[in-house]
Amino acid sequence: MKRFVAVLCAMAFVTFPWSLPAKADTARIMVPASAGGGWDGTARQTILALQQSGLFMGGTQFTNKGGAGGTIGLAEFIRTGKRDDNALMFMGAIMVSSIITSKSPVSLDGTTPLARLTNEYDAVAVPTSSEIRTPADLVEALRKSPGALAVGGGSLGGVDHVALALIAREAGVAAGKLNYIPFPGGGDVVTAVAGGKVKAAISGASELKPLADAGRVRIIAVTGPERLKGIDAPTLKEAGIDVVIGNWRGVVGSPGMSEAAHAAWLERFDKLAAGEVWKQTLERQGWEDAYLSGDAFVAFLTAEKSRWKAILKDVGLAY
Incomplete structure (x- = not known):
């Protein structure tokens, strides 16, 4: 009996691979x-x-490093985060496309997809x-004078830029004739259009909606397959412009993240995605749930690289 109690006590201090410490x-x-x-x-x-949700109770240290569609931040993450089990980077479609258009020397291959x-x-x-x-x-x-219409958005070759290029194609205007003004982040884009520094802007709906609600900008269209909740504007397709394009966002771990840490972070995100707190977050932010993790996310990233390369070539933004 004493031995049995001793074993139980010892087990209390063991962290099993399938357990998820909150701290x-x-x-x-x-x-x-x-x-x-x-x-x-995000x-x-x-x-x-x-x-x-009680899934991560440690501290957090955020570093913002904008520019070049996220590839500057990616380069720093790869350089400084090697084998750091608690280093994460948020990324998405914009980074995938920017790596292609900029011919970046660093890529997502050096990270651990989560x-x-x-x-x-x-x-x-x-x-x-x-007047628009x-x-x-x-x-x-765009058809009348593409060079006179300064349109702000995210990085060159990113989702915003491609959206404009697709709209321009519908107008018979080549991407090379557009007056596209890239900004390092969505916050800069919305400030520019609200201040009249650009004549139009393309950015995330959740970034532009607060300014539209406050009467500082006017949203004239959205790029989804159907109208977006809370935004009184038609889809491009509804307006006769055959363009539907979205911007997914995700998270990766550090280069060389340990298998144990990889499993732990996957478990955290899997539990988060299934929980009520995350559902409320999605609703509050106006985000669509696109959860995909582990090997499925790895396969998705591989497919995205090919898909974006084809799209960028098609609109004349990559060769």
């Missing part, structure tokens, strides 16, 4: 974009949801004083 060291979070944009919001809301989290469709917005009031007006302005 953890500080998580070092790389956000490869400026503060206030989509990646930044990172902070996801970590907050993990903490509120999960795809969300999908979000873009909105097309103009200053409230703009409909998608048809935008197409006409």
Whole structure:
């Protein structure tokens, strides 16, 4: 009996591979974009949801490093995060496309894929004083003088840029003639269009909606397959422009992350995705649930590289 009790006591101090400790060291979070944009919001809301769910109770240290579609932040993450079991980077479709268009010397192959989290469709917005009031007006302005229409968005070759190139193609305008102004993050894009520094902007719907609600910009279209909740604007397709494009976002771990840490983070994200806190987060932020983890996410990333290469070549943004 004494031996049995001793064994039980010893077992109390053992962490089994399938257990998930709530307490953890500080998580070092790389956000490869400026503060206030989509990646930044995804990172902070996801970590907050993990903490509120009791799935990660360690501290957090966020680093924002914007520019070049996230590849500057990616390079720093690969350089500084090697074998760090608590280093995470938030990323997405924009980074996949930017790696291709910039011919980046660093790629996602050097990271540990964890999960795809969300999908979000873009909105097309103009200053409230703009004469552009409909998608048809935008197409006409592009057709008439593409160089005179400064359109702000995320990085060159990213989802926002490709969305504009697809719209322009419908107008018979080549991507090379567009006056596209890239910004390091969604927060910068919405500030620029609200201040009239650009004549139109394409960015995440959740980034533009607060300004539209406040009467500072006017959303004229969304890039989803159907209208978005809370936004009084048609889809591009509804307006006769055959364009549907979304922006998924996800998270990867450090290069050389240990198998134990990889399994632990996957378990955290799997439990988060199934929980009520995450459902409420998605609803509050207006994000679409696009959860995919582990090997399925790895396979998805491989397919995305080929898909984006084909799209970018098709619209003339990659060769």
